[in-house]
Amino acid sequence: MSAASNQVTRDDVERVVRSVLSRQFGQSPAASTTSTPSGKPNPLVVNISARHCHLTDEHIEILFGKGHKLNPIKWLYQDGYYAAEETVAIVGPRRRMLPEVRVLGPSRGASQVELAFTDAISLGLDIPVRISGDVAGTPGCLIVGPKGSLELHEGVIRAMRHVHMSPADMAAYGVKDKDLMQLKVESPGCSTTLENVSVRGGDDKIKLEVHLDTDEGNAINLPNATHVQLLKQNDSSCGCLA
Structure with a gap:
């Protein structure tokens, strides 16, 4: 078999990923610890936020189909925010992928992927530590959903604690x-x-x-x-x- 026939194409990646994405998972996106402060107005909650992504309305339609809206499956600690039923695959430059990355809602004005350091190593990405929304000059990735895919040119970060x-x-x-x-x-x-x-x-x-x-x-x-x-x-x- 020639070297060319062994090459993994974008279509191959999308076909495999879509197969994986046909199975939806209901795992919790976070683990937490709560403490009641003395003399402070509110209890302190410390949450582990697993890998996830935020998407624009336009990108939701590209990935999940025209007119698609996110479906909440778990409400998060902050009012109005939720883990959606929808997941996507994140594909790095070496065609390595994370097949089930949870989408968080509601939709945003700019798409963004938040990964842990070990996730980035797995994908072959060198991601900076940034505050959410500060994505200028950050790496991009391929995002694959059940209905389509898109190339995110920047927006992959490790969220600053x-x-x-x-x-x-x-x-x-x-x-x-x-x-x-x-x-x-x-x-x-x-x-x-x-x-x-x-x-x-x-x-x-x-x-x-x-x-x-x-x-x-x-x-x-x-x-x-x-x-x-x-x-x-x-x-x-x-x-x-x-």
């Missing part, structure tokens, strides 16, 4: 939007402090919630954590949240 805060939460912790914080976690065998947790300020409807990616959550054994503490960066005076 961050904490969503309402104005009341920011006032209570003495921080503002884009400030950096620390998350101290005590868990069996691997207690640690995560630096550079970016504050994402929002309105009064926002709930206090830290987002970590899968690699980070697994490394600190977050589901079995016994004690969590959110502090201003390089400031140990903010108090215990457990």
